[in-house]
Amino acid sequence: MTPLWMDVCLIVFLATVVSVGSTQAHVRVKRKPGDRPKPGQCLTFNKGGTSGFHYYACCNNINGTDKSCDGRTYQRASTTSYCNSGGTDNGNGVIKAEFACGGCPGQGIVAKKCKPMKIFNIPGTCWLFTKCFKKYCKKRYSVQSSGLNMQVVDPSSTSMPDTCYNTVCETGETPDNCPVDCCFKMNPSQCTWVTNGTCIPEFCDTPSCSESGGTGLFSAKHTSNIGGLVLGLVILSLYMHEYE
Incomplete structure (x- = not known):
C-alpha cells in the first residue's frame, strides 16, 4: 500500500498534465480603448461594438503611401464605425488576430471578396466576415517591408480555394480546405447554411467540425x-x- 502523500502527489501531477493539455491555443486579450495594430497590420475583434457582440477589423495604414482607408471599419451588417485613425480600436473589442493585408489596396480587395451574399448579410454576432478577411489577407499578403505590405502567398494557406467563404461547397472545396462552406457534409445538424440568415457556429470553420461538435478534445x-x-x-x- 502506497503512502497517502504519494497518492495525493500523483493525483496533483495528473491534474497538472490535464490542465496543461487543455490550455487553449489562442488566448483572448482584452484590448484597452486607444490600442491599435502595428503599422501595416490589421486586428480582428469580437465581443465589441454597441451590442457587445460585434465582429470587426481595424487596420493601421498611417505609415503607408495610400492612406485613403485610414480609420475604416471592416465588418458586415453594420455601418457604425469602430476604428479611428491608425486602426485605433474604439469598439472595446476582444482581440482575435493580427496580420498584414496589403495596405489600403489589399484591404479593399479582400473586403470586397469577403462581402457576403445579401441573404446572409444580417445584423448580429456573425463571425464570417472577419474570419474570411483574416484568412484571405494572410493568404495574399503575409510579408511586411518598410511599413508596406508586399504581396506574397502564405504557404500555410495556399490550399484554401479562392471560392471559399461564398456559402457554397463547390468543386475543389472540401471540409479540410474550406470547412466553412463544406462542413455541413460532416456535421449537417449544426453546420448547414439556412435561409433565415442565422449564422452557423464558429467551430464550423475548422476541419474538425464533426468531432465533438468541433471544439476539440479539450x-x-x-x-x-x-x-x-x-x-x-x-x-x-x-x-x-x-x-x-
Whole structure:
C-alpha cells in the first residue's frame, strides 16, 4: 500500500498534465480603448461594438503611401464605425488576430471578396466576415517591408480555394480546405447554411467540425468534466485512506 502523500502527489501531477493539455491555443486579450495594430497590420475583434457582440477589423495604414482607408471599419451588417485613425480600436473589442493585408489596396480587395451574399448579410454576432478577411489577407499578403505590405502567398494557406467563404461547397472545396462552406457534409445538424440568415457556429470553420461538435478534445466543457473527475479521485483517495 502506497503512502497517502504519494497518492495525493500523483493525483496533483495528473491534474497538472490535464490542465496543461487543455490550455487553449489562442488566448483572448482584452484590448484597452486607444490600442491599435502595428503599422501595416490589421486586428480582428469580437465581443465589441454597441451590442457587445460585434465582429470587426481595424487596420493601421498611417505609415503607408495610400492612406485613403485610414480609420475604416471592416465588418458586415453594420455601418457604425469602430476604428479611428491608425486602426485605433474604439469598439472595446476582444482581440482575435493580427496580420498584414496589403495596405489600403489589399484591404479593399479582400473586403470586397469577403462581402457576403445579401441573404446572409444580417445584423448580429456573425463571425464570417472577419474570419474570411483574416484568412484571405494572410493568404495574399503575409510579408511586411518598410511599413508596406508586399504581396506574397502564405504557404500555410495556399490550399484554401479562392471560392471559399461564398456559402457554397463547390468543386475543389472540401471540409479540410474550406470547412466553412463544406462542413455541413460532416456535421449537417449544426453546420448547414439556412435561409433565415442565422449564422452557423464558429467551430464550423475548422476541419474538425464533426468531432465533438468541433471544439476539440479539450474544450471548456471537457475541461470542466475532467476537473470534476480529478477532484472526485482526490476525495475518494482520502476517504479510502481514512478507513484503512
